Amino acid sequence: MAAELGLRPTKRLGQNFVHDPNTVRRIVRAAELTPDDVVVEVGPGLGSLTLALLPAVRAVHAVEIDPVLADRLPVTAADRAPELAARLSVTAADALRVRASDLPTPEPTAIVANLPYNVGVPVVLHLLAELPGIRRGLVMVQSEVAERLAAAPGSKAYGVPSAKLAWFAAARRAGPVPRAVFWPVPNVDSGLLAFDRRDPPPGDRIEVFTLIDAAFAQRRKALRSALSGWAGSPAAAEEALRAVGISPLERAEQLDVTAFARLAAARP
CATH class of the missing domain: 1.10.8.100 (rRNA adenine dimethylase, C-terminal domain)
Structure with missing residues (x-):
């Protein structure tokens, strides 16, 4: 598909595509989704995780910054899962700038995504602030980023990302992801981060x-x-x-x- 599209993954967009079916199935299981959930997926790329999500939820709102990939994803869904393709909507946008009003109804209730390494933290924080209906999430990020986001006060990894995410949610590590499941193979390790929304403390x-x-x-x-x-x-x-x-x-x-x-x- 990449050859057909003339696609060369770029570091600028953090494009490392998951191609292993067992990995995307594992992500969907670990996300603990229900059939009523509406998932926002950031950076769906060629659609491997999207195809694993569609049977498990009510709808998937995919946000893709690459216009070529955004145009192709509905075609892939219609070809590979025609009976589920109506559950998919695609928004061609930068996830760091997307607003609730940019997404179709129904309102998202979960985030599940293979996030670009270079923007993982700001994307999670932005979407939790912008989409109050999100109750849970499971994202794949660089292993060190997952460690920082899940870190508790008093630990060496605790810092700005941990404290800010804790405003919105309780986070935990949800396991490693091997490098070999990506194309191209990254030069860093990846990990899963799970989180559940909670009420913030009083204050601005x-x-x-x-x-x-x-x-x-x-x-x-x-x-x-x-x-x-x-x-x-x-x-x-x-x-x-x-x-x-x-x-x-x-x-x-x-x-x-x-x-x-x-x-x-x-x-x-």
């Missing part, structure tokens, strides 16, 4: 995310120093920290998202 998400960015920008420093710019001075940062029961000598990696939310609300 934008303000909390600004605080998280500030805290981890100087993660080796104590929060009194690291947050001096955010609060206006080291003394003001210490006042805000003490007001919510956080030691000024703590570091960013010790705080969970609820603590960040409390601290954001105490900003002078």
Whole structure:
């Protein structure tokens, strides 16, 4: 199919296509989908995962940035799964810019995708913010990215991605993916990340995310120093920290998202 389309996978678009049928079936099983789920799939590529998803759910909304692949996917579905092709809709767009209004009804309830390595984290965070109906997800990302996203406070891998994802969802590693199932074969390991939506802590998400960015920008420093710019001075940062029961000598990696939310609300 790639030869027919004159397609050469590009690093710019993070194109590493899954070609192994056992892998896509495993992903669908691990996603724990129901027949009523509506899946948004980012970067469907040549359609291997799409074809595995169609029998399992009510609908698949595929978001594909490559116009050639976006045009071809409905043809592939009609050819390989004609009785299920009506369940598929394709939106030719950048997933980092797609809005809820760009997608057809019904509203998505899950994300299942082989995400491009270079945009995995921002795509997940953007879609969770933009599509409040999403209750669960299973995404394939670089192994180190999956580790960071699922990391708990206090661990070396915990950082900005972990804290921000925790605003939306509880995340966990869901297993490795061998390199050989991709074309072209990537030079990094991949892994599955599963997550379930939960209620966020009280507070304004934008303000909390600004605080998280500030805290981890100087993660080796104590929060009194690291947050001096955010609060206006080291003394003001210490006042805000003490007001919510956080030691000024703590570091960013010790705080969970609820603590960040409390601290954001105490900003002078």
